[in-house]
Amino acid sequence: MNPLDYDFLRKLLKDRSGLDLSADKQYLVESRLLPLARRLSLGGIGELVQKMKGMGAESLISDVVEAMTTNETFFFRDKVPFDHLREEMLPALLQARAARRSLRIWCAASSTGQEPYSIAMTLKELGPAVAGWRFEIIATDLSPQVLEKSKSGLFSQFEVQRGLPIQLLVKYFKQAGEVWELSPEIRAMVQHRQLNLLHDFSSLGTFDIVFCRNVLIYFDQTTKVGILERIAKRLEPDGYLTLGAAETVVGLTDAFKPHNSRRGVYLPNLKSAPSIVPAFPATTALSSLRAS
Secondary structure, three states: OOHHHHHHHHHHHHHHHOOOOOOOOHHHHHHHHHHHHHHOOOOOHHHHHHHHOOOOOHHHHHHHHHHHHOOOOOOOOOOHHHHHHHHHHHHHHHHHOOOOOEEEEEEOOOOOOHHHHHHHHHHHOOHHHHOOOEEEEEEEEOOHHHHHHHHHOEEEHHHHOOOOOHHHHHHHEEEEOOEEEEOHHHHOOEEEEEOOOOOOOHHHOOEEEEEEOOOHHHOOHHHHHHHHHHHHHHEEEEEEEEEOOOOOOOOOOOOEEEOOOOOOEEEEOOOOOOOOOOOOOOOOOOOOOOOO
């Protein structure tokens, strides 16, 4: 790949998505973009870049960003964060929110839906303990394509075999030809919205739990700090932030502090966290039964 083409792509991806590619990641760009170039009958990355620089290339640029930022996911990925959710976060918050009987959870960079639906199934499995509660799970992603797939609730045999316990497959999915269809009751617990984490997200309102896993690793330090500090403004003072196994707030911001016994879980640092200004009226209804 021409070094000038690579520099162009690095800058464009940084500006559009926050993706911070080091100088030695040309192989990654080629592996993601050569298939796109071939689909467009282009000779390679060089021709793709030239087409991107031309008039009316916005749709192509969106396809390039899509190809570079779509990352794999699977049900109950890494398992431990969902153990923390079930054993630590939910018991504490169900007690703390007993008066209002509602919870809001945000899945940032939700991809094709396995993470928010894993959270929804975890909530559903609480059974009678949450009868009458209202849950709102907001799933956001930069990519409209992956959000559409998530909304469909359709997953391949390969996808349901990755991380999904067999009892939950039987309970919440039905086979429809070559795919598995998630039950309407679980799908209705998740609302989908397109969102770029580089932009303002105060319109989402405030949350009790934020899952922002395996996305910060792709950003430079300044971008990470900005995202974390804006998340802090959207998290309730007794809420929880969950990051990926390779991610941390340590050395980046003092808006959060690590949980003393749950690795990957962070709590608002009330001594330094900015005050929350709700972006929606206190009377806003939260729905666990209405599809997005």
